[in-house]
Amino acid sequence: MADPQTTRNPFTDAESQAVGVEIHDLSKRFGQVEVLKQISFSVAPGEIFVLMGPSGSGKSVLLKHIVALEKPTSGRVLVDGREAASEEIRETVRMALVFQAGALFNSMSVYDNLALYPREHRVTNEQGIREKVMRALQILSLENAHQKYPSELSGGMKKRVAIARALVMEPQLMLYDEPTSELDPVMSATISEIIATLKEQYHVTSIVVSHDRELALNIADRVGILMGGRLVFLGPPAELAQPKDPRVADFLNPRIDLQNPRFKQLET
Ligand SMILES: Nc1ncnc2c1ncn2[C@@H]1O[C@H](COP(=O)(O)OP(=O)(O)O)[C@@H](O)[C@H]1O
Numbered sequence: 001m002a003d004p005q006t007t008r009n010p011f012t013d014a015e016s017q018a019v020g021v022e023i024h025d026l027s028k029r030f031g032q033v034e035v036l037k038q039i040s041f042s043v044a045p046g047e048i049f050v051l052m053g054p055s056g057s058g059k060s061v062l063l064k065h066i067v068a069l070e071k072p073t074s075g076r077v078l079v080d081g082r083e084a085a086s087e088e089i090r091e092t093v094r095m096a097l098v099f100q101a102g103a104l105f106n107s108m109s110v111y112d113n114l115a116l117y118p119r120e121h122r123v124t125n126e127q128g129i130r131e132k133v134m135r136a137l138q139i140l141s142l143e144n145a146h147q148k149y150p151s152e153l154s155g156g157m158k159k160r161v162a163i164a165r166a167l168v169m170e171p172q173l174m175l176y177d178e179p180t181s182e183l184d185p186v187m188s189a190t191i192s193e194i195i196a197t198l199k200e201q202y203h204v205t206s207i208v209v210s211h212d213r214e215l216a217l218n219i220a221d222r223v224g225i226l227m228g229g230r231l232v233f234l235g236p237p238a239e240l241a242q243p244k245d246p247r248v249a250d251f252l253n254p255r256i257d258l259q260n261p262r263f264k265q266l267e268t
């Protein structure tokens with residue numbers, strides 16, 4: 001492994017280290033269906049990697065391999081140079097996955113949702129937890145929402161709470177699954193800014209699954225596009241301006257064509 005760059009942790013001021021991710025020849029099969037076909041790429045420590053692709057192309061399945069919620073059918077997934085599914089990695093590398101739906105506990109206040117992880121892991125005493133939670137809420141401009149319940153929050157606030165909750169874990173690796181889906185363009189831009197800020201200030205490694213073209217173009221260091229289980233594009237976002245592959249061009253700039261045979265298929 002190359003020497004990871006170091007930076008200060010936002011909460012403890014201790015030195016924190018971003019970690020890299022390597023995917024080698026990853027294939028994943030569910031029954032007869034091969035969802036991922038020999039995928040290979042790596043994400044450098046501190047990089048923002050945006051993974052795009054049509055619905056059902058395997059983006060979430062790929063993310064789940066990194067947090068070891070899925071196991072490869074073949075191939076390897078490494079975090080910080082070691083098997084993602086190893087106990088060593090689970091015990092030593094702090095990863096946070098921000099789910100598509102936010103997955104907050106509805107019966108708990110925003111504050112308690114954020115305090116859950118440090119309380120369960122006895123990270124520090126209640127005073128220390130309070131400082132961490134309020135700091136994370138402040139980073140996401142949510143200081144005034146700590147007593148609210150998830151049902152009282154807008155969609156954009158829920159997403160920010162989910163990110164704040166991940167931050168409390170002091171992650172070295174942040175994984176986001178569709179962080180801007182269902183948000184209006186202004187709120188999507190805010191979420192993009194937050195992801196970019198976390199990289200700049202705290203040097204976390206970020207892997208972002210998203211359909212959001214603006215997000216990819218604005219904050220990605222590199223983009224990968226999954227289609228039919230294969231990585232059909234891997235490169236800097238600037239290369240997406242004029243994609244060579246017609247499938248990629250079609251995905252990024254879909255034309256609305258009322259004569260398209262796809263509509264005929266829908267009519268049956
Ligand atoms: N646990 C599972 N068992 C069987 N099939 C699954 C499972 N998880 C995902 N799939 C299938 O894998 C494909 C890719 O899913 P997913 O990664 O969720 O797509 P997306 O790119 O939209 O995130 C889909 O066809 C989905 O139905």
Ligand SMILES: [Mg+2]
Pocket residue numbers: 059060061177
């Ligand atoms: Mg998904």
